[in-house]
Amino acid sequence: MNEALLRGLTPSVLTVLVRRGADFAAAEDAVQDALVEAVRVWPTDPPRDPKGWLVTVAWRRFLDARRADTARRRREDLIEEEPAPGPAPAADDTLQLYFLCAHPSLTPSSAVALTLRAVGGLTTRQIARAYLVPEATMAQRISRAKRAVSGVRLDRHGDVATVLRVLYLVFNEGYSTDADVDLTAEAIRLTRQLAAVIDHPEVVGLLALMLLHHARRAARTGPDGGLVPLAEQDRSRWDTELITEGIGILQTALARDRLGEFQAQAAIAALHADAPTAEETDWVQIVEWYDELVRLTDSPVVRLNRAVAVGEADGARAGLARLAELDDTLPRHTAVAAYLHERDGDLETAARLYAEAAGKAANLAERDHLTRQAARLNARRRQ
Known part of the structure; x- marks a missing residue:
């Protein structure tokens, strides 16, 4: 079968x-x-x-x-009577279904679950396992979502940005779950499918971004399952075929001169993928792409990531100056501060901030990584 x-x-x-x-x-x-x-x-x-x-x-x-x-x-x-048996229409109506599953009346979690069920063809049990919730809970979530969209007509296109946001959520969720359904691979499959039925540069921009991130997946964790930062990853474990495909797709999208946030994010990922070593990363160009992302989104999270890039391009103190302009309650703000203080040579402050960031971590893997960073710096200080 x-x-x-x-x-x-x-x-x-x-x-x-x-x-x-x-x-x-x-x-x-x-x-x-x-x-x-x-x-x-x-x-x-x-x-x-x-x-x-x-x-x-x-x-x-x-x-x-x-x-x-x-x-x-x-x-x-x-109700229309049963049509005579025969070949099904060749037209692919999948696009409308994407828009329906990303309907604005749905919460992001419900939109993701309904997309995986209706477009992805996953069972309720598979989706529940992927999200680490009871099957009954996921069944209720999907049932509510189906009821919410039951009266919506499939007679016009919806918001592409909403569909892409749902697919991006599916992809990111795959990095934080350990289940029999590979959500990152599923998100890539669905985005490829979407790219085949809609001509939009941000759709292929998102596909390029997913491929470039997915190419590094094998190197993101060590033998013990712990997180490995980008700068410390074994680049020989990166999937060069996915990188080549992602960069090729991105170049085609950028040539259309209709820049969007997923294309800009993919450009940043491509610069990381292009660097033979962490030291050879073109941080100046990465900062320029973050400037484009700030212009497109004005997102505090983008500004946070830009502070890291500035710290690499212009020195840790320049990065700390950019970080000081941001709300310190932002997710990962404390971890970024710890990293930049370590780059600046202030190991005592960095160790304290790594320990503080560990207490705010969103998942166990991140918490363990930050705890190890704090312990590493404390050990260095005692030498």
Whole structure:
């Protein structure tokens, strides 16, 4: 059974049912039933037209469920009768489904869960494991999201930026979870799929960013599972094929002269990937790209990262001066201050700040890393 084929067909089959008049929640249930039937039937009787087969079976399941619902029997006259079997439409309606799953009425967590379920084809159990929550909790979250979008028509494009933000959240979540579903790989798969159906430089900008970050994944942790900072990573473990692909995609996007934040972030990642060693990193150009990001987003987090880049390009004290302009309650502010103070030679302050930052860490891996940094500097001071 080709699981990748089934997952790839799921969004377009779901969209066909919604376009025929099925509400989203009922359509999604019918598609899941069809997928179960495909797993049972296809190994011994594979269809010539897999998508058409799924559409036909899912539509029958939908009609059966509606006819069994006596409370809504009067609505059956409004439902289109089962179409004659035949090839499914070639048009890919997946794009509308992306927009539906990123509807502004949904919270970010609900949008991510619904995207993974409806577009990604993951089961509720897989999504729950990826997010380390009980399956019942995730089922409730997905059910609420499906109800919220059930009345939304698929008749116009939504906000590309919202769709990309949801995919970026999926990608980032993959770095903080350890489950049987690789969310970073799933985010890349979904973004590739989106790039195939929409011509937008920020879509490929996000894809390039994901590829460039994913290329370094194997080097991000040591044998003990601890975090390895970028400057200390074994660059021979970076995936050069992903780097080459990411840079090529980025160059194509930048040539269109429609710069967006994901393209700018990808440009920064490309400069890191291009450097043979940490010492050879072009920090001056990275600062320039952060200037572009500040212009595009005016994000405090971007300004925080820019302070680090300034510290590398112009010296630690210049970085500390930029850091002093920012709110010290920002996530990672204390960790950045610790790093810049260490670069400036103030090991006592740096050790204290690393320990303080460890207490504010968002996850165990980050906390352990910061604790080790504090211990390392305290040991140096005692020598």
